[in-house]
């Protein structure tokens with residue numbers, strides 16, 4: 003296992019392009035899901051300094067809080083509720099430039115202003131989501147969507 007991330011400079015796409023192979027190397031042959039999700043959230047946080055970044059996993063028909071970095075968060079989210087539950091029910095990535103414009107957004111923190119949620123899909127079923135929150139409006143774009151989708155596709159395949 004690599005012991006530290008190589009600090010990445012450049013634009014956001016360059017940062018993702020350098021980070022994703024480092025995450026794959028960091029995880030290596032490790033098969034423990036919690037350990038891997040913990041390190042992925044830490045690596046994303048270390049690189050981008052997100053306000054909140056982490057995972058929810060589907061358990062007994064609810065999303066349950068899993069490894070994350072950031073302030074304490076809501077523990078359980080029902081299917082179709084909030085951005086996370088909608089990403090689950092619709093099986094797609096949801097980019098929210100302003101959380102106040104998303105009906106039913108769940109405010110774990112009033113400081114969260116924009117958000118992107120990417121589903122983890124395995125055998126055509128959503129098994130969890132990656133949620134990234136920012137305390138700035140409009141903080142996520144197609145670049146985040148493209149690379150976080152790529153990361154989550156790979157992650158789902160090893161979970």
Ligand code: SME
Pocket residue numbers: 054075076079083084085086087106107108109110111114117133135
């Ligand atoms: N805002 C999310 C809830 C999770 S927290 O932001 C960590 C939502 O609306 O689903």
